[in-house]
Amino acid sequence: MAELAADQHVRYIVTVEKKKDSFESLVMEHIRLNGAYWGLTTLDLLHKLHAVDAAEVVDWIMSCYHPESGGFAGNVGHDPHVLYTLSAVQVLCLFDRLDVLDVDKVAGYVAGLQNEDGSFSGDIWGEVDTRFSYIALCTLSLLHRLHKIDVRKAVDFVVSCKNMDGGFGAMPGGESHAGQIFCCVGALAITGSLHHIDRDLLGWWLCERQCKDGGLNGRPEKLADVCYSWWVLSSLIMIDRVHWIDKEKLTKFILNCQDKENGGISDRPDNAVDIYHTYFGVAGLSLMEYPGVKPMDPAYALPLDVVNRIFLKN
Amino acid sequence: MDHAKSGPSTWPELADVVPVPQDDGPSPVVPIAYRDDFREVMDYFRALYFAGERSPRALRLTAEAIEQNPGNYTVWHFRRLILEALDSDLLEEMEFVEKIAEHNPKNYQIWHHKRWLAEKLGPDIANKEHEFTMKILAIDTKNYHAWSHRQWVLQALGGWETELQYCNQLLEEDVFNNSAWNQRFFVITRSPLLSGLKVMRDSEVDYTIEAILGSPQNESPWRYLKGLYKGENNCLVADGRISGVCLKVLKNDWTCVFALSLLLDLLLAGLQPSDELKAILEPIRSSDPETADADLATTVCCILQKCDPLRVNYWSWFKTTLSQIS
Numbered sequence: 293m294a295e296l297a298a299d300q301h302v303r304y305i306v307t308v309e310k311k312k313d314s315f316e317s318l319v320m321e322h323i324r325l326n327g328a329y330w331g332l333t334t335l336d337l338l339h340k341l342h343a344v345d346a347a348e349v350v351d352w353i354m355s356c357y358h359p360e361s362g363g364f365a366g367n368v369g370h371d372p373h374v375l376y377t378l379s380a381v382q383v384l385c386l387f388d389r390l391d392v393l394d395v396d397k398v399a400g401y402v403a404g405l406q407n408e409d410g411s412f413s414g415d416i417w418g419e420v421d422t423r424f425s426y427i428a429l430c431t432l433s434l435l436h437r438l439h440k441i442d443v444r445k446a447v448d449f450v451v452s453c454k455n456m457d458g459g460f461g462a463m464p465g466g467e468s469h470a471g472q473i474f475c476c477v478g479a480l481a482i483t484g485s486l487h488h489i490d491r492d493l494l495g496w497w498l499c500e501r502q503c504k505d506g507g508l509n510g511r512p513e514k515l516a517d518v519c520y521s522w523w524v525l526s527s528l529i530m531i532d533r534v535h536w537i538d539k540e541k542l543t544k545f546i547l548n549c550q551d552k553e554n555g556g557i558s559d560r561p562d563n564a565v566d567i568y569h570t571y572f573g574v575a576g577l578s579l580m581e582y583p584g585v586k587p588m589d590p591a592y593a594l595p596l597d598v599v600n601r602i603f604l605k606n
Numbered sequence: 607m608d609h610a611k612s613g614p615s616t617w618p619e620l621a622d623v624v625p626v627p628q629d630d631g632p633s634p635v636v637p638i639a640y641r642d643d644f645r646e647v648m649d650y651f652r653a654l655y656f657a658g659e660r661s662p663r664a665l666r667l668t669a670e671a672i673e674q675n676p677g678n679y680t681v682w683h684f685r686r687l688i689l690e691a692l693d694s695d696l697l698e699e700m701e702f703v704e705k706i707a708e709h710n711p712k713n714y715q716i717w718h719h720k721r722w723l724a725e726k727l728g729p730d731i732a733n734k735e736h737e738f739t740m741k742i743l744a745i746d747t748k749n750y751h752a753w754s755h756r757q758w759v760l761q762a763l764g765g766w767e768t769e770l771q772y773c774n775q776l777l778e779e780d781v782f783n784n785s786a787w788n789q790r791f792f793v794i795t796r797s798p799l800l801s802g803l804k805v806m807r808d809s810e811v812d813y814t815i816e817a818i819l820g821s822p823q824n825e826s827p828w829r830y831l832k833g834l835y836k837g838e839n840n841c842l843v844a845d846g847r848i849s850g851v852c853l854k855v856l857k858n859d860w861t862c863v864f865a866l867s868l869l870l871d872l873l874l875a876g877l878q879p880s881d882e883l884k885a886i887l888e889p890i891r892s893s894d895p896e897t898a899d900a901d902l903a904t905t906v907c908c909i910l911q912k913c914d915p916l917r918v919n920y921w922s923w924f925k926t927t928l929s930q931i932s
Contacts, residue, residue: 322678355629368629369652370680417683419718456791456833462750465757465796467788469750499917500825511748512784512825536920 294547296577297555298584301570302340304555305331308567324367325356329379330571336386336595337574337586346387353380354392362394362401363415373415374402378427381434385598390435399437402428410445421462422453426475429482430592434602438483447485450476458493470501470510474523481530481591495533498524506541507560517559518549518569521576526590529579539580546573613643614650614670619663625649626656647671655684660691669702676706682715686722696723700731704738711742717751721758732763740772747776748785757792766797781817787826791833807834815851822855828864832871839875849877856886861913866906870924873903903928 308331332349335341356365356376363372364380377398384390405413405428412424425446432438452464453476459468460476473494480486501508501524507516508524521542528534548561549569556565557573578588578595589599614620627649651671654664668685671678689699700723707716724731739756742749760766770793776786794806811834817827831851835842842848849872855865873879879902891897891905900908907925911918 322675322680365680369656370678371683373679415679415683417686417718417722419714419721455788456836457829461788462754463757465792466754467750467785496920497829499920502916504916513782514748536917536923538916538919541916 293544294550294552296547296574296582296584297550297552298338300552300555301550301557301574302335302338302343302555304551304565304570305335305567306343308556322366322370323376325353325364325376325379325383326366327567328353329382330567332383332386333594334567334571334574336598337578337588338584339586341386346389349383350387350389350392353383356380359394359397362397362399364398371415372401374405374412374424374427374431375414377402378431381431382592382594385434385594385602388598388601390602393435395435395437399432399435399440402431403437403440406441406446410442410447410449412446422450422460422472422475422479423462425450426479426482429479433482434592443483447480447483447488450479451485451488454488458490458495458497467511468497470498470508470520470523470527473498474527477527477530478591478593486531489531491531491533495528495531495536498528498533499536502537502542506538506545508537508542515560516545518546518557518576519559519572521546522572522579522593525576525579526588526593529590534579543577543580543582546576549573613646614667615646617663617666620650620667623650623653626652628652644674647674651681651684655680660688662692664688665692665694672706676710676713676716679715682719686719696726699723700727700734707738707742711746711749712751714751717755721755724759724763729763732759732765735759735763736765743776747780747783750785753785753789757789761796766793766799769793769797770800777817781821782824782826784826787830791830803834810834811845811847815847818851819854822859822862822865825864828868832868839871843872843875843877848872849880849883853880853883853886856883860886860890860909863910863914866910866913870903870906870910873906874928901928 328349332341332344335343353364355368357380358365358372361372363374364377365372366376381390381393381398384393405415405424407413407420411420412428413420414424428441429438429446432440450460453460453462453466453472455461455468457468460473461467461469462472466472477486477489480488500512501510501520503509503516505516507518508520509516510520510523525534528537546557549558549563550556550573551558551565557570558565559569574585575588575593578585579590581587587596588594589596592599625646628645647667647670651667654667665685665688668681668688671681672685689696700720703716703719703723707713707720710716724735736756736759739752739759742752760769770790773786773790773793776783777790794800794810795803800806811831814827814831814834818824818831831848832842835845848868852865852869852872855862856869884902887902887905890909891900894908897905897908904925907921907928910921911925914921
């Protein structure tokens with residue numbers, strides 16, 4: 293079987309930061325904080341977080357902070373949104389630097405986005421999606437501030453998005469989708485509410501996502517894509533059903549999506565690599581206990597040692 | 607107004623604006639070399655954005671920035687503030703966003719902007735919104751954003767009248783379309799014009815069985831069929847059509863995973879297997895020493911272990927739960 297080209301991936305991530313005139317960086321400009329989270333978490337999983345200057349990263353993260361609202365923007369000079377607030381908190385967790393935050397202010401921003409029905413908006417403009425429920429709960433939990441919101445209502449909303457096939461959608465009635473399932477299962481795991489899930493039914497739906505090529509898709513009749521290695525596997529682990537898929541075939545699928553020469557992982561074999569799929573590929577391998585890769589926490593989407601440091605410290 | 611395709615530095619109305627370059631934060635590793643035309647637009651945008659200027663020229667500038675990068679949510683946010691301040695024609699704005707959406711149908715910001723507009727325009731816009739999502743779904747029948755928007759419009763603004771018919775049409779075109787099956791379930795359980803799942807169930811079972819018999823390897827209708835009886839296993843077993851469809855499919859192909867799986871559910875829920883069913887499975891059972899003395903459910907599990915090797919661990923687990931029951 294092919295092997296993980298860890299050194300090349302590290303080099304790819306470190307240099308992608310420097311190629312800012314590419315088309316990719318142009319369209320990624322406004323989500324640079326997400327990119328930082330994907331790249332840096334991957335480095336940490338590969339034991340190479342020290343390849344970047346921690347102080348410089350933390351300074352840049354804080355320059356995306358909006359002191360008035362308490363939220364983070366995707367880049368300097370943009371508007372705050374929970375998507376980037378979670379990425380900022382996660383990256384600070386990687387470097388053990390939550391001390392730079394006004395924790396109550398940040399938690400207040402996130403808590404302020406909870407709606408009457410328990411759901412969360414992504415920002416002041418009110419887009420609602422179970423993605424934001426996960427993000428809010430994950431952020432607040434990492435900051436030890438879950439008590440700032442109505443957790444029961446938050447859980448009720450997530451449960452209202454459960455479908456007859458055992459999966460979850462973005463809104464009540466929305467089609468089951470592996471990405472949304474991760475968000476909902478993650479939200480329920482973080483709040484100790486996994487009893488709302490029909491584990492065997494959802495587990496079967498999730499393991500049906502494995503295609504003949506070994507990769508996982510996100511919905512029936514869609515093509516396999518490396519990113520679902522994370523969404524599906526993490527969900528299966530949280531409901532304790534990960535042994536239902538063929539890990540060897542999935543590992544092979546991910547490894548076949550590597551650019552072994554220049555580093556990086558793509559969505560499918562022979563496609564162009566990007567930082568997003570590089571992260572999901574390595575994270576998927578981590579969940580399958582691939583040698584040399586740090587174990588990852590399936591709910592918080594951070595290396596396990598980082599999560600342990602946060603929850604065993606206080 | 608001059609809408610020539612030249613950068614904002616040549617726009618007369620922006621002559622007094624001093625562009626603000628991107629601040630890449632303290633000591634960037636390497637200065638960012640954005641593409642020049644992109645940088646020019648964003649530098650002018652920043653100037654008006656930081657000044658909070660809600661004017662026609664600012665509106666025009668956001669259109670330019672959106673055309674270059676429709677994913678930039680900050681630009682969309684600012685555009686909404688301007689639209690509100692100028693009390694702009696929202697139908698015209700709807701045309702603008704639809705033009706952008708057709709080229710970027712998977713962009714969260716665009717759909718959110720559309721929803722913001724639809725919310726303001728109210729029920730009169732419902733049918734127009736449905737026409738638009740139909741147009742997008744005609745290109746990609748599984749576009750999640752379009753489906754979410756469609757469901758939201760139905761619930762908030764209406765337009766349910768032809769929705770079941772639309773599901774029929776999509777499933778006629780492609781019976782494997784899981785999004786259409788999901789929408790069908792959404793309609794029969796939530797449409798205020800229909801009388802709910804229990805009333806719809808009978809005709810839906812017939813419809814679904816026909817779809818299954820046409821394409822037994824299609825995961826979606828099998829799940830839909832079970833969903834029609836969710837939480838009511840007794841009714842599932844009592845409806846002879848359910849075991850009937852398993853039987854019909856297995857007669858042609860005794861390796862069909864979905865038929866075997868549903869049969870297993872039925873057996874566990876108390877189905878008394880017919881002689882016909884036993885006759886189909888009997889030769890398979892007796893040919894394998896492992897199942898020679900096994901009951902029917904165990905036999906079905908053993909068959910599944912063999913014909914679904916990718917998920918052999920799932921079926922092996924299932925088999926262990928059987929021995930715990932008996």
